[in-house]
Amino acid sequence: MSTNDIVMSIRDVSKRFGEGCEVCREDTSTLNGNICPNCGTVHAVRDISFDLHEGEILGIVGESGSGKSTLMKMMYFDQENTSGDYYLRSYEEGAENVFDVSSQKKREIRNEQLGMVYQNPLHGLKINFSSMTNIAEKLIAGGSRNVGEMTARGDMFLEKVNIPLSRKFEAPKNFSGGMQQRVQIAKALSNYPPILLLDEVTTGLDLSVQADVLELIKEIQREMGVSMIVVSHDLAIIRMLCDRTMVLLNGEVIESGITDQILEDPQHEYTQQLVYSIL
Amino acid sequence: MVQNFAFLDEHSKKEIRRKTLKAIAVPGYQVPFASRELPIARGWGTGGLQLTLSLIGRDDIIKVIDQGSDESVNAVNIRKLIQDTTGVPETIDMNEATLVQSRHRIPEVPLRPSQILVLQVPMPEPLRAVEPSERVTKALHGDKEYSGAWIKMFEQIMKYGHVTDDADYPVLVNGRYVMAPSPIPRFDNPKMNDNEGLILLGAGREKKIYAVPPHTHVASLAFDDHPFEIEDFSDKVCRESGVSGVFMDELIDPDTGENYYVTNDTSYMLEQLNKEEEHVN
The missing domain is CATH 3.40.50.11310 (Bacterial phosphonate metabolism protein PhnH)
Known part of the structure; x- marks a missing residue:
């Protein structure tokens, strides 16, 4: 792949909860898991770097507490990073570290260049507002002020995610979990963001609904060419969706590469354990 | 104190x-x-x-x-x-x-x-x-x-x-x-x-x-296709003073059961009534 099709670059990104001490700030090799035995600081994400290419789906796997969600939250500016750089092709051609821009600019990037689907629809939706209004929120934040245009866009995306239009004025609180998740996906996509972040989107859904949502994600990627980062602890989902995969353990990338390769021929001891335990 | x-x-x-x-x-x-x-x-x-x-x-x-x-x-x-x-x-x-x-x-x-x-x-x-x-x-x-x-x-x-x-x-x-x-x-x-x-x-x-x-x-604040509009009293006339084009209260006449309108800003209404009286005298 050529370098100009990279839509997102993450360089040496770290997040620690706590001040850190002389022991753990420079050298993290002495940590007990991801916790410093000396000062108790949690090193949730440690020096992670990767690129996301145009139109690809990148998977991030790892157990609970491995730093997947923290990494995701930093990419969507829900959480501040401790150190590291973050570049987006859609922002200043990737010349500026977007971790350093003003909070107003960060909101702009969130609203116009990123889409996020949270594990819990409560985080991504205004649960008491109608589905249509939820989609419009993203469009309004992106600067749209025309009700007719926004409802037309909303209709289109609700149809795409198979929400019956007869229920578009209903609030997601009346919907099933799977439907809520699909409204969230419609909202995240409504501004045609070049990058979509999906955090454990199918966790907690039953198998047939999971299949629906996964099918939808595949379809969106095919049709709209959106680049995606999919976070999951479920290897079956990673196998189905992702071109490339990173395995996280205690905040560090321990293995990365083509998904098939990682699943068929895992190198790291932890990955081997993970792969063999899905039987 | x-x-x-x-x-x-x-x-x-x-x-x-x-x-x-x-x-x-x-x-x-x-x-x-x-x-x-x-x-x-x-x-x-x-x-x-x-x-x-x-x-x-x-x-x-x-x-x-x-x-x-x-x-x-x-x-x-x-x-x-x-x-x-x-x-x-x-x-x-x-x-x-x-x-x-x-x-x-x-x-x-x-x-x-x-x-x-x-x-x-x-x-x-x-x-x-x-x-x-x-x-x-x-x-x-x-x-x-x-x-x-x-x-x-x-x-x-x-x-x-x-x-x-x-x-x-x-x-x-x-x-x-x-x-x-x-x-x-x-x-x-x-x-x-x-x-x-x-x-x-x-x-x-x-x-x-x-x-x-x-x-x-x-x-x-208003959307492009839903412009801001004020309450419309253009066809209403104040029953007490006969003024129009102001913000009015809608009231119900207890005797007839009909609704009627009165200027909400009472001092403005009084001012108009006084002017009218001066005019008559």
Whole structure:
């Protein structure tokens, strides 16, 4: 792949909860898991770097507490990073570290260049507002002020995610979990963001609904060419969706590469354990 | 013990004046202030009253109105308190008054230069219906992120086909801050734009002061295809005075059961009636 099709670059990104001490700030090799035995600081994400290419789906796997969600939250500016750089092709051609821009600019990037689907629809939706209004929120934040245009866009995306239009004025609180998740996906996509972040989107859904949502994600990627980062602890989902995969353990990338390769021929001891335990 | 002039001690007045100056310097921005205890309960006009008491001087002429009326209990009691502690003369005439405290109306007579209108505010935060956290709404104001105010209106359009906020309809002040204009009817919103006088808004319970200085641009929020509209009284005539083109109350005649309209701003109505009488004599 050529370098100009990279839509997102993450360089040496770290997040620690706590001040850190002389022991753990420079050298993290002495940590007990991801916790410093000396000062108790949690090193949730440690020096992670990767690129996301145009139109690809990148998977991030790892157990609970491995730093997947923290990494995701930093990419969507829900959480501040401790150190590291973050570049987006859609922002200043990737010349500026977007971790350093003003909070107003960060909101702009969130609203116009990123889409996020949270594990819990409560985080991504205004649960008491109608589905249509939820989609419009993203469009309004992106600067749209025309009700007719926004409802037309909303209709289109609700149809795409198979929400019956007869229920578009209903609030997601009346919907099933799977439907809520699909409204969230419609909202995240409504501004045609070049990058979509999906955090454990199918966790907690039953198998047939999971299949629906996964099918939808595949379809969106095919049709709209959106680049995606999919976070999951479920290897079956990673196998189905992702071109490339990173395995996280205690905040560090321990293995990365083509998904098939990682699943068929895992190198790291932890990955081997993970792969063999899905039987 | 002798009560200080205008009830509040001088330090309290200084605090309120200082915050008022800041509010005028940043139009539409809610300035937190140390709201004082008063002999009336918070939520009953204490924000407006503190502004009035900190501003009033011996040369002032005070007018107090409550939803257009100079004679409602709330207006009378606040006026009494102000007069008892200052001894300044009162009036109901907008042309005479130098300082006007009002609840939920901007008078029909336009403000003139150097006149001050104080509005009582129950809920100063226009984003509160969508975002309960003060910390978050402060950040949203800082980032000029007002989709919360917009989606509230969008939701109303989705549900009822039009924006249903009749009072406290949000406005954008000086192209920067979205502001709750206090529960004045939509009818009064355009009066704030580029007006001659100073409008101060005080929320005593919520401890906020904000301002619309003279000649400030104030625009009511509206979608491109759903323009802002004021209440329409164009075909209504006041039964008492025969005036039209003003904000009116709809009342029901208990004898006939028919509804009729009366001018809401009573001093304006009285003024019109007096003019008419002079004309006849």
